[in-house]
Amino acid sequence: MIRPIHAPPALADQVYAQVKQALFDFTLLPGERFSENQIAESTGASRTPVREALTRLAREGFLSVQNRAGWRVNELDFRRFDQLYELRTVLELAALDKLCQQPAPSVVPELTTIWQVEESTREPEGKAVFALDEAFHAALVAATGNAELADAHRRVIERIRIVRQLDFTEPARIDATYREHAAILQAVARHRSDEACRLMRAHIESSRLAVQKISLHRLYEARERSRAAALDTTNPATGGLRSPSPVHPQGD
DSSP states (O other): OOOOOOOOOHHHHHHHHHHHHHHHTTTOOOTTTEEEEHHHHHHOOHHHHHHHHHHHHHHTTTTEOSSSSSSOOOOOOHHHHHHHHHHHHHHHHHHHHHHHSSSSHHHHHHHHHSSSOOGGGOOHHHHHHHHHHHHHHHHHEEEETTTTHHHHHHHHHHHHHHGGGGGGSSSSHHHHHHHHHHHHHHHHHTOOOHHHHHHHHHHHHHHHHHHTTTOOOHHHHHHHHHHHSSSSSSSSGGGGBBBOOOOOOOOO
């Protein structure tokens, strides 16, 4: 039996990554429509890897197919985000409990050098703090040595990343993140599991409540910040999708 020929996975992966970044930058806003041809023109890829990339994003809940070649960015589903935040809380509290049982968790001094610092030496830029924050939570879970726990946590974080990043657009939330992370680390270092879990639960809940305040206006603001920071130009034909570095096109 003759098997269908697919585009090289690496090419579809490149398109997937570029479109997903456009979604996370809110260059493509919830509710916007676009076509496969527009993405193909923007990326320089042919329709086959573009379709594979968009289908993958649809499976992950980011997009919906509208017609034969049309796609729509899904609205933010805050009910689903609430459920994911609940799961995230369960996973991270389990991780803290395990860490507090370790004689001397090596991850604590490593993270302390980042989060228990003078205010004047803190990272002021929201996007950088967001990356540090993700690394903080991932490091705590990974330090348990439970690979399955870490993998489950990674998948949850991936699904809420699109809204979590907006939690770092306000200076007050950045300051709170430094304070709360430092307090959590102190509790783990003292093997105070109940205190560490209480602090982490409150920390995650603050983030969840901030996410609930997201409005379309904030999404437009995020888009404008992304456009202002981008070095490359915007392609009007893509309905707002930034022109990424073209990938090497392949035949259909």
